[in-house]
Amino acid sequence: MKRILIVALAVALAFPARSDEVQVAVAANFTAPMHQIAALFEKDTGHKAVLSFGATGKFYAQIANGAPFELFLAADDETPARLEKEGQGVAGSRFTYAIGKLVLWSANPELVDGKGEILKTGNFRHLALANPKTAPYGAAAIESMTRLGVLNKLQERFVQGENISQTQQFVVTGNAELGFVALSQVTKDGKLTAGSAWVVPADYYQPIRQDALMLARGKGKAAPAALLAYLKGDKARAVIRSFGYDLR
Structure with missing residues (x-):
């Protein structure tokens, strides 16, 4: 007992x-x-x-x-x-x-360069981002493209997700060759889990x-x-x- x-x-x-x-x-x-x-x-x-x-x-x-x-x-x-x-x-x-941190990511390990120059060269058809009206990471993507001076040129290529998870899926499935997602979605313990990426500088968008x-x-x-x-x-x-x- x-x-x-x-x-x-x-x-x-x-x-x-x-x-x-x-x-x-x-x-x-x-x-x-x-x-x-x-x-x-x-x-x-x-x-x-x-x-x-x-x-x-x-x-x-x-x-x-x-x-x-x-x-x-x-x-x-x-x-x-x-x-x-x-x-x-x-x-x-x-x-x-x-x-949070914003990253430009592609499932293709050869596509995104370390400085994000692909946004300027435009060697892709579709770019995924979350709805900037409801998703802060989408708003950060718009800010970043504005800072780079490429927003107007790229707008017609946008594939817009309802949230950042759907945005990542657009890239994973090939509906977009690359997209702006959260760093947390594509890295673990400081290492990229797949593909290629450019971590957008923190001063390109509001914290x-x-x-x-x-x-x-x-x-x-x-x-x-x-x-x-x-x-x-x-x-x-x-x-x-x-x-x-x-x-x-």
């Missing part, structure tokens, strides 16, 4: 008194790292993160219309700030969990500060609070760094 009580006590200490789920809206560029973080989070806390991935602008519309999300991991800092101001988020909960926000539906609940805290911890930050993001 004593042995059974000891085992029961150990189990009780290893997990929270009540395990729960947290509904999380996650920017598409953060798909791979968030899957890893969610698995670690569940292992360490017992809480389960239920993840939905998509474009930040579309998530804003869904949250404003009552979607049952409790946490929002956006691809920018403006959208969470707007939701907080409008009363859809918990005041004081917002923070930058990652700083992609990606903010997390506790939404009104998550206020006072254990699982959302636990995940928000977990994102600030060493394990989550190590995962985020491994996918090429900068941290504050």
Whole structure:
């Protein structure tokens, strides 16, 4: 009997008194790292993160219309700030969990040069990018092409994705020879996973500060609070760094 009580006590200490789920809206560029973080989070806390991935602008519309999300991991800092101001988020909960990087990428290992000169030579038919109205990485792509002076010349070649995941798929499937995606989608531990790429200089576009926000539906609940805290911890930050993001 004593042995059974000891085992029961150990189990009780290893997990929270009540395990729960947290509904999380996650920017598409953060798909791979968030899957890893969610698995670690569940292992360490017992809480389960239920993840939905998509474009930040579309998530804003869904949250404003009552979607049952409790946490929002956006691809920018403006959208969470707007939701907080409008009363859809918990005041004081917002923070930058990652700083994203833009890359011009092709599945063809010979296509993209190390300086992005292919954008000027135009030796391709189609260029993929995310919708700049709803996806911050798409807006960063427009800024970068404007800086390079090639925007007007290339506009007729655009293949536009609803979010950064669909944009990458356009390149993977050959619907576009190259495209602007998030560095996190094509690198791991500092190495390119496939193809060829040019990391766009950070001063070509506004910093992609990606903010997390506790939404009104998550206020006072254990699982959302636990995940928000977990994102600030060493394990989550190590995962985020491994996918090429900068941290504050």
